[in-house]
Amino acid sequence: MARVLNFNPGPATLPLAALERAQKEFTDYKGTGMSILEHSHRGKDYDAVHNEAIGLLRELLDVPDDYHVLFLQGGASQQFAVVPMNLLPEGKSADYIVTGAWGKKAFAEAQIVGKARLAATTAADNFVRLPKQEELDLDSNAAYVHFTSNETINGVQYLDKFPETGSVPLVCDMSSDFLWRKFDVRKFGLIYAGAQKNIGPSGVTCVLVRKDLVEAGRTDIPKIFRYKTQADANSLANTAPTFSIYLMRNVLQWVKDSGGLEQIEKWNREKGRLVYSFLDENKDYFKSPVQVDYRSVMNIVFRLPTPELEAKLVAEAAAAGFVGLKGHRSVGGIRISAYNAISVEAIQKLLAYLKDFAAKNG
Amino acid sequence: MARVLNFNPGPATLPLAALERAQKEFTDYKGTGMSILEHSHRGKDYDAVHNEAIGLLRELLDVPDDYHVLFLQGGASQQFAVVPMNLLPEGKSADYIVTGAWGKKAFAEAQIVGKARLAATTAADNFVRLPKQEELDLDSNAAYVHFTSNETINGVQYLDKFPETGSVPLVCDMSSDFLWRKFDVRKFGLIYAGAQKNIGPSGVTCVLVRKDLVEAGRTDIPKIFRYKTQADANSLANTAPTFSIYLMRNVLQWVKDSGGLEQIEKWNREKGRLVYSFLDENKDYFKSPVQVDYRSVMNIVFRLPTPELEAKLVAEAAAAGFVGLKGHRSVGGIRISAYNAISVEAIQKLLAYLKDFAAKNG
Numbered sequence: 001m002a003r004v005l006n007f008n009p010g011p012a013t014l015p016l017a018a019l020e021r022a023q024k025e026f027t028d029y030k031g032t033g034m035s036i037l038e039h040s041h042r043g044k045d046y047d048a049v050h051n052e053a054i055g056l057l058r059e060l061l062d063v064p065d066d067y068h069v070l071f072l073q074g075g076a077s078q079q080f081a082v083v084p085m086n087l088l089p090e091g092k093s094a095d096y097i098v099t100g101a102w103g104k105k106a107f108a109e110a111q112i113v114g115k116a117r118l119a120a121t122t123a124a125d126n127f128v129r130l131p132k133q134e135e136l137d138l139d140s141n142a143a144y145v146h147f148t149s150n151e152t153i154n155g156v157q158y159l160d161k162f163p164e165t166g167s168v169p170l171v172c173d174m175s176s177d178f179l180w181r182k183f184d185v186r187k188f189g190l191i192y193a194g195a196q197k198n199i200g201p202s203g204v205t206c207v208l209v210r211k212d213l214v215e216a217g218r219t220d221i222p223k224i225f226r227y228k229t230q231a232d233a234n235s236l237a238n239t240a241p242t243f244s245i246y247l248m249r250n251v252l253q254w255v256k257d258s259g260g261l262e263q264i265e266k267w268n269r270e271k272g273r274l275v276y277s278f279l280d281e282n283k284d285y286f287k288s289p290v291q292v293d294y295r296s297v298m299n300i301v302f303r304l305p306t307p308e309l310e311a312k313l314v315a316e317a318a319a320a321g322f323v324g325l326k327g328h329r330s331v332g333g334i335r336i337s338a339y340n341a342i343s344v345e346a347i348q349k350l351l352a353y354l355k356d357f358a359a360k361n362g
Numbered sequence: 363m364a365r366v367l368n369f370n371p372g373p374a375t376l377p378l379a380a381l382e383r384a385q386k387e388f389t390d391y392k393g394t395g396m397s398i399l400e401h402s403h404r405g406k407d408y409d410a411v412h413n414e415a416i417g418l419l420r421e422l423l424d425v426p427d428d429y430h431v432l433f434l435q436g437g438a439s440q441q442f443a444v445v446p447m448n449l450l451p452e453g454k455s456a457d458y459i460v461t462g463a464w465g466k467k468a469f470a471e472a473q474i475v476g477k478a479r480l481a482a483t484t485a486a487d488n489f490v491r492l493p494k495q496e497e498l499d500l501d502s503n504a505a506y507v508h509f510t511s512n513e514t515i516n517g518v519q520y521l522d523k524f525p526e527t528g529s530v531p532l533v534c535d536m537s538s539d540f541l542w543r544k545f546d547v548r549k550f551g552l553i554y555a556g557a558q559k560n561i562g563p564s565g566v567t568c569v570l571v572r573k574d575l576v577e578a579g580r581t582d583i584p585k586i587f588r589y590k591t592q593a594d595a596n597s598l599a600n601t602a603p604t605f606s607i608y609l610m611r612n613v614l615q616w617v618k619d620s621g622g623l624e625q626i627e628k629w630n631r632e633k634g635r636l637v638y639s640f641l642d643e644n645k646d647y648f649k650s651p652v653q654v655d656y657r658s659v660m661n662i663v664f665r666l667p668t669p670e671l672e673a674k675l676v677a678e679a680a681a682a683g684f685v686g687l688k689g690h691r692s693v694g695g696i697r698i699s700a701y702n703a704i705s706v707e708a709i710q711k712l713l714a715y716l717k718d719f720a721a722k723n724g
Contacts, residue, residue, distance in 0.1 A: 004395030033366030
């Protein structure tokens with residue numbers, strides 16, 4: 001078996017150890033005579049997996065006791081609606097910081113649910129940077145402030161500081177950089193993340209949410225969409241996406257076994273440093289549009305001299321075992337998605353390939 | 363490896379052939395060097411799986427061209443809300459036929475979303491039967507009539523005829539008996555089914571819906587919840603639960619390879635006949651509460667002489683390799699869930715065991 005180097009933007013490559021563990025016990029989980037996905041979501045075997053996944057997340061991030069860890073369905077796109085359905089009551093307004101394609105979608109959905117205000121956007125700069133704190137036009141009475149910590153299409157990321165919102169709860173779509181490093185959960189009212197980048201397969205969404213926000217949530221919406229419904233039931237109010245959660249558990253265990261988020265962060269920063277140094281050293285050929293302070297280490301976007309060369313690179317690299325380098329169709333170019341399961345060595349091999357490609361196609 | 367006989371009510375046992383196919387290619391799908399769950403939901407490899415699953419469903423059920431086949435997330439519990447969000451506009455009312463625990467939940471959620479009327483219920487009979495056509499108090503102006511084709515907890519099933527609703531669209535929660543046999547899709551405006559009984563793992567929900575209902579759907583709800591959003595995008599408006607759909611594809615292929623739904627129905631009817639004949643022949647010991655005409659062939663519920671004997675049976679049977687026989691906690695007793703992947707031979711073995719148990723514990 002020859003595994004390729006998979007730079008897909010999500011669903012994305014997962015640690016081989018997590019996959020092989022699943023493969024080995026796929027038809028007979030721990031000698032129970034059935035697959036984990038044939039186990040009842042209310043049985044003790046699945047329950048142990050479910051709680052282990054929650055426990056690992058709590059441990060890796062030091063999640064405070066006054067936060068729920070929820071596993072939901074529908075992806076971040078569903079949370080675009082469910083966040084305001086829960087947290088944006090009649091008569092209140094929510095602030096949105098829009099720094100790319102995903103933030104735009106979240107803002108648009110919130111405007112259907114209730115009153116949402118644009119607190120800042122870098123659309124005029126083609127999303128090549130993030131707004132500075134002083135550019136934020138914040139409403140001190142807002143129900144919450146929403147932002148996107150990493151934009152996969154435009155390749156901008158909040159690398160160090162998050163927006164400061166005082167006493168207004170900060171809500172973050174962290175789908176594409178959740179667990180790229182440790183961070184202070186207390187800065188947030190609510191965090192949501194589709195699993196299919198750093199932490200698992202598609203089909204499960206992690207939500208970390210402060211318990212008081214859950215308690216104060218709207219009760220005039222369908223029960224299934226209330227955070228309280230799943231919080232009260234440990235995310236088992238209805239049948240959970242058990243296999244997705246099981247596989248996420250395997251990935252979280254791999255993070256822990258790898259040395260935890262401190263080690264993961266070191267690798268991720270080194271991967272980013274390697275790629276951006278390479279791009280800067282070869283800027284006659286590779287153009288990185290994103291301003292230096294905001295360059296994502298998860299999704300690294302750049303252009304070649306011509307679209308024809310970009311298409312050639314994508315095709316030839318795939319044939320050579322470097323898959324998924326095509327930029328998003330809305331922006332074109334090249335994109336290296338370097339999530340947690342991409343190793344430093346994989347990046348080094350890719351950069352050697354890119355150097356060679358540039359030399360041959362100069 | 364010793365696979366047990368798994369009578370779990372869902373997530374439930376799946377055909378071993380479908381699981382082994384997934385296991386074999388789990389870390390290298392078709393020589394692509396990655397797992398199917400690491401493939402992009404917009405790439406050609408996953409796309410082929412996605413469309414094959416849709417094609418198999420269309421073929422097995424002869425789904426007419428004026429119906430969409432959608433793959434959604436959130437389970438039937440989410441559809442309890444999403445159906446009225448789409449199909450129940452202001453000023454209209456929907457009719458609900460409540461024949462068990464799931465119908466009750468669907469009705470309760472609809473009442474939060476809009477105006478919902480109880481068209482019939484068998485609650486006064488403890489849900490041991492279904493209402494006859496003449497018992498239905500139908501509103502000819504209703505937006506739709508909703509019913510549940512099989513109730514897993516109470517063990518009642520619409521085996522032959524469905525409710526007649528004239529020109530009012532019939533909406534069915536078919537989660538627990540979808541694909542137990544072929545049926546006329548044209549009788550329905552909308553059908554939804556969580557996959558985790560007959561057709562796959564948890565995490566994906568099939569929806570068959572008439573195209574004109576999708577076009578007329580409400581547009582004042584979040585985009586992600588509009589059927590039109592997913593219908594226009596072939597269920598890929600956002601990242602689909604790709605592995606769940608892949609595994610469902612494997613199960614649908616198994617159905618086809620087994621001889622299609624005609625053969626599946628023969629097996630299911632034979633399984634039901636075997637169990638209910640056994641119960642009736644041993645009615646001093648095994649009490650089947652459900653009226654004969656409505657006895658589910660998917661979830662067969664019965665009582666033993668005492669709760670202590672029931673607990674003993676559940677424990678001893680599990681030790682002997684017959685797992686998942688405990689009745690739902692809300693009703694107690696014993697439940698045999700005999701979904702498509704349970705063979706006639708598995709039922710014969712179980713009945714031999716039950717006969718022996720009764721003899722020893724008479």
